[in-house]
Amino acid sequence: MVATRARIAVDAMGGDHAPAEIVAGAIRAKAELDVDILLVGDPDQIRAATPNEENLSDLKIVPAEGTIEMHEEPLSALRRKRKASINVSMDLVKQQEADAVVSAGHSGAAMAAALLRLGRLKGIDRPAIGAVFPTVLADKSVLILDVGANVDCRPKFLEQFAVMGTVYSKHVLGIEHPKVGLLNIGEEASKGNDVAVQVHQLLTDHPAVPFVGNAEGRDVLSGQFDVVVCDGFVGNVLLKFAEAVGESVLQILREELPRGLRGKAGTLILKDNLKRIKQRVDHAEHGGGLLLGVAGIAVISHGSSQAPSVFNAIRLAKEAVDNQVLDRIQAQYHKVAMPAADGE
Structure with missing residues (x-):
C-alpha cells in the first residue's frame, strides 16, 4: 500500500x-x-x-x-x-x-x-488525554493518562484508561512489556480514596493490564513505569507542575552557567549537552497529548x-x-x- x-x-x-x-x-x-x-x-x-x-x-x-x-x-x-x-x-x-x-x-x-x-x-465510556513525559532514564518515557479530559472519574473509566494506555504503549511506543501503575499516595493497595482502592483491585484482576501497583508522585518520572493512570484533575496538575519544573531547570541553567569566564567557557563546552537537556525537559518538545x-x-x-x-x-x-x-x-x-x- x-x-x-x-x-x-x-x-x-x-x-x-x-x-x-x-x-x-x-x-x-x-x-x-x-x-x-x-x-x-x-x-x-x-x-x-x-x-x-x-x-x-x-x-x-x-x-x-x-x-x-x-x-x-x-x-x-x-x-x-x-x-x-x-x-x-x-x-x-x-x-x-x-x-x-x-x-x-x-x-x-x-x-x-x-x-x-x-x-x-x-x-x-470516556476518552482520556495521554501525554508522554520524559523520565530520568535516557531514551525512556512514561505515558500518563488522563491529563485533563475528565475531572471526575468512576473506577471503570480509570480501568479503561489503563487498557488504552497498555495498547498504546505496546503497539505504538514499542514497549513489549509495559508496566502500568496507578497514581496514588502510597504503594499499599489500601492507600488512597475509595476510587483508588477500587481501581487498584480492578487493575489487579484485569488479565490484559500488566499492572505492577501504585505509583507515588516521586515514581512518575523515575522510569519504573511505562504507563501511569490517574483522573484528569490530578493528571492536569501533574502535567503543569512538570512543565513548570522543566522551565525552572532551564531558567536556572541559563542564569547560572554563563557566570564568569569559567562559566562562559563551560557553557560553550557543554553546548550539545545543554541542548539535549532542553529536549528532555522542555514541554514544547512534546507538543501535546493524544485524545485516546x-x-x-x-x-x-x-x-x-x-x-x-x-x-x-x-x-x-x-x-x-x-x-x-x-x-x-x-x-x-x-x-x-x-x-x-x-x-x-
Whole structure:
C-alpha cells in the first residue's frame, strides 16, 4: 500500500497565542514535515498574523467563525457556535477531508467536539488525554493518562484508561512489556480514596493490564513505569507542575552557567549537552497529548503553546496517522477488553 501524505487540520484560533504562534508552527510543519496543513479559522486574522503572506501559499485556509473561550461551558458553547474553529476542524476529520486535528484551545471543548462529531470507540465510556513525559532514564518515557479530559472519574473509566494506555504503549511506543501503575499516595493497595482502592483491585484482576501497583508522585518520572493512570484533575496538575519544573531547570541553567569566564567557557563546552537537556525537559518538545478513546485522531496541545510546541503537536498527529494509531487501538482494545467475544 502506498503511503499517503497526512492531512492535519489545525485549529488556528485556539490557544493563548492564537493565531500568530499557531500559524507560525503550522508554516514550519509544512516546510519540514511531509504533511498537508488545513488552517481552520478567520481568514483575515490568519493572514494578518503572518508577516509574509507567501508563507501561506502552500497551506489551505478553511473558514470558521469564532472560537470557544476558556470561560465558556463546552457543550453549550459548541452548540451555540456551530461554525467555531474546533467544530469545523472536527468536521473535516468526520468528512474525511483531514486525517487528524490539532488544537491548543479549550481542552474540554476539544474533547466534547470530538465526542459529538467523531464519536467514541466501542467499549470506551470516556476518552482520556495521554501525554508522554520524559523520565530520568535516557531514551525512556512514561505515558500518563488522563491529563485533563475528565475531572471526575468512576473506577471503570480509570480501568479503561489503563487498557488504552497498555495498547498504546505496546503497539505504538514499542514497549513489549509495559508496566502500568496507578497514581496514588502510597504503594499499599489500601492507600488512597475509595476510587483508588477500587481501581487498584480492578487493575489487579484485569488479565490484559500488566499492572505492577501504585505509583507515588516521586515514581512518575523515575522510569519504573511505562504507563501511569490517574483522573484528569490530578493528571492536569501533574502535567503543569512538570512543565513548570522543566522551565525552572532551564531558567536556572541559563542564569547560572554563563557566570564568569569559567562559566562562559563551560557553557560553550557543554553546548550539545545543554541542548539535549532542553529536549528532555522542555514541554514544547512534546507538543501535546493524544485524545485516546475517540473514533478519530485528535491532539490537544497546551493552551500556552507557541510555534515550537505547535510544530511538535503536528508532528505527533502525523506520527499517529502514519502509524495507524486509531486502527491499532480499535483492534487491540477489542481484543483485550472483550476477550469473551473473541473466544479467548
